[in-house]
Amino acid sequence: MRIIFRYKKKFVVASAVVTGTTVLVSGCVTVPEQTQIVKKELDKDRSISINNCDIEQAQFYSDKKREGENELDANNITILNWNIYKGEKRNWAKDFRQLSNGKDLVIIQEARLTSEVKETLKKQSIHWTLNTGFYVNDEATGVLTGSRVKPVSSCGMRTTEPFLRLPKTVLVNEYDLSGTDERLLVANIHSINFTLGTKVYGKQIDELKAAINNHQGPVIVAGDFNSWSDGRKEIVDNMVTDLSLKAVTYKSKNRITIFGNEIDHVFYRGLESVASEAKRVTSSDHNPIRVTFRVPPDERKVAQVN
Numbered sequence: 001m002r003i004i005f006r007y008k009k010k011f012v013v014a015s016a017v018v019t020g021t022t023v024l025v026s027g028c029v030t031v032p033e034q035t036q037i038v039k040k041e042l043d044k045d046r047s048i049s050i051n052n053c054d055i056e057q058a059q060f061y062s063d064k065k066r067e068g069e070n071e072l073d074a075n076n077i078t079i080l081n082w083n084i085y086k087g088e089k090r091n092w093a094k095d096f097r098q099l100s101n102g103k104d105l106v107i108i109q110e111a112r113l114t115s116e117v118k119e120t121l122k123k124q125s126i127h128w129t130l131n132t133g134f135y136v137n138d139e140a141t142g143v144l145t146g147s148r149v150k151p152v153s154s155c156g157m158r159t160t161e162p163f164l165r166l167p168k169t170v171l172v173n174e175y176d177l178s179g180t181d182e183r184l185l186v187a188n189i190h191s192i193n194f195t196l197g198t199k200v201y202g203k204q205i206d207e208l209k210a211a212i213n214n215h216q217g218p219v220i221v222a223g224d225f226n227s228w229s230d231g232r233k234e235i236v237d238n239m240v241t242d243l244s245l246k247a248v249t250y251k252s253k254n255r256i257t258i259f260g261n262e263i264d265h266v267f268y269r270g271l272e273s274v275a276s277e278a279k280r281v282t283s284s285d286h287n288p289i290r291v292t293f294r295v296p297p298d299e300r301k302v303a304q305v306n
Helices: 002-006 008-025 092-100 115-123 199-212 230-242
Strands: 037-040 047-049 077-083 105-112 127-136 139-147 153-160 167-177 183-190 219-224 264-269 272-278 289-294
Touching: 037 153, 077 092, 077 219, 077 264, 092 115, 105 127, 105 183, 105 219, 127 153, 127 167, 139 167, 139 183, 153 199, 167 199, 183 199, 199 219, 199 230, 264 272, 264 289
Parallel strands: 077 105, 183 219
Antiparallel strands: 037 047, 037 127, 077 289, 105 139, 127 139, 153 167, 167 183, 219 264, 272 289
16 A cells, blocks of 8 residues: 555556547547537437536526426435446446436436437436537537436536546536425536646535535535545545535445545435445446435425415
């Protein structure tokens, strides 16, 4: 362990070079000039919009409550969080279908919109939005959140890797809930990875905090935080404290660790964690996380009608 610690920075930089080279040689890479949200609803064609999160006011764009089939069940909210390694490993689609079956929310990092990925999402009958970090051969790559119901709103943020100069992204969606006038906010993050210090990493987390801070209602924050150092872990821990979040706990120790630190996390507030599991797979370099939540009855707020 002493040898690993001594050469940690050199390892990170070397990994950045190797990863960057892999991306570049795999095809033509382009980066959109602005935050770009790709959206696909089951009954509509795919659309692209520019929706930056307003981190000054942290406000969303719709205030109309939609009833019935467009609501998540506040008594049972099931999620999958998984970095799928761009769908490049064998059997990822088979595992994805099994893991995402019946899930209300599918929170994915390193989603690359290949024909196989799009077809797999279609077969699962989910609406999805993706915040594009970059394109490889015209295929959008970034964080993707799929859902059984349509999101009320979506916005995104991005932070550029200092070494690779490719953005990592954050996607923030809101969903209506049954039995309450409050909405569920779901933040999907892929944190920057290759830095010598924590300044840029901390800035990305601060922007995420600002987008969540004023939300009145339940919150899920999930993703690949790349929290592989003690300094990064401290920044994430401070975020959890500042936003009054709780960390999902697991009976098994199947989450991927780097230098002894878990890098994939699910945090929440205004909810109860009913069940959780981190499952070992060979179809990605990350192990998927499944969690079941519910909104406690005493936390459900309904507007009073005079």
